Amino acid sequence: MxxxxxxxxxxxxxxxxxxxxxxxxxxxxxxxxxxxxxxxxxxxxxxxxxxxxxxxxxxxxxxxxxxxxxxxxxxxxxxxxxxxxxxxxxxxxxxxxxxxxxxxxRGVKVLDLYFLTHSMGVVADSEPGGGIYHAIIGSLEQIGLATLIGAPIGVLTAIYLVEYGRGRLAKSVTFFVDVMTGIPSIVAGLFILSIMLMLDLQPFGFAGSLALAILMMPVVVRSTEEMLKLVPNELREASLALGVPKWRTILKVVLPTSIGGITTGIMLAVARIAGETAPVLLLVFGNPFINNNPFEGAQASLPLYIYQQYSQSAGSPHAFNRAWAASLTLIAFVMILNLAARGIARWKAPKTGR
Structure with a gap:
């Protein structure tokens, strides 16, 4: 040494x-x-x-x-x-x-099968009993319709901005997306409400879905845009060099590569609108009975149910407990959505073989 x-x-x-x-x-x-x-x-x-x-x-x-x-x-x-x-x-x-x-x-005090499978019906807010079945149906329908409207528009807008967007139109779209990201939820509700007043329409579930879709779209656009930018340009160039059209390259190469991030972004947008109360209060109006038709009549939702029960909690411990149980259900709903998003992202992610 x-x-x-x-x-x-x-x-x-x-x-x-x-x-x-x-x-x-x-x-x-x-x-x-x-x-x-x-x-x-x-x-x-x-x-x-x-x-x-x-x-x-x-x-x-x-x-x-x-x-x-x-x-x-x-x-x-x-x-x-x-x-x-x-x-x-x-x-x-x-x-x-x-x-x-x-x-x-606080939520487990009244959260049971009866609470999940019954509506308020004729039960007064100061009385025991009742449940959130009508609010669960309303939330699922309103959020589902909002996702069907907002997610495709948001994804297609992001594809345009990343893959095709050039010039003044792309700059204008980017500017309005940034503006929509920061608008309060009550403004989206007032916008839809003004249209309802002009058409002399009564409160109904789909009106709330339209307001929620407005709030959802900028979140989907921004998250999808960032995911598409992360796809290496080499993949696009290799596909184009083989003579594959650009639209097919986007469909078969770009989107499958970024599908995990896009799905996660959509689920985050769903979680963002799942707890909105102001648009639902303005447009859906609430209903203690079960209404399975979101296109006709007032309809309940979980955030609105929580607000209504908690506003009556000063004079009734039963309403207070129902508000916390509905809050726990809403948290579990958002958590299940996020877990589902992660599962879909892993399932649809590109597989690397030997």
């Missing part, structure tokens, strides 16, 4: 410098939480948010101080950045977990 190799092996450990043990971040976090609780108790702070913020600040400061002393300032900055990422992650996850826990804890 050469002298250089011996020297390199002898001093390899010293060149790396001192390192904190793997359990150090957890220890610093535990001490920060304990100090945050102690400072909050001494200062008389009763809010969990306050002591959590104090603990997060102590964790970041403590991480930098200890890491700078042991590992140096450069490594300390890296550890502080990692700590900030974890703090931001917890700030996002903790409220979400708290929301889900509160909804499950």
């Amino acid at each position: 050469s002298t250089a190799a011996v020297v390199t092996g002898k001093h390899a450990g010293s060149l790396r410098g001192a390192r904190l043990p793997k359990w150090a971040p957890l220890a610093i976090a535990a001490v920060s939480i304990a100090l945050g609780l102690g400072i909050s108790a001494a200062a008389g702070l009763h809010s969990k948010i306050q002591w959590a913020l104090i603990a997060a600040l102590l964790h970041v400061v403590g991480t930098y101080g200890i890491a700078a002393r042991v590992e140096g300032r450069r490594q300390a900055k890296d550890r502080v950045a990692t700590s900030l990422v974890w703090v931001a992650f917890l700030l996002a996850v903790v409220p979400l977990a708290s929301l889900v826990w509160s909804t499950v804890r």
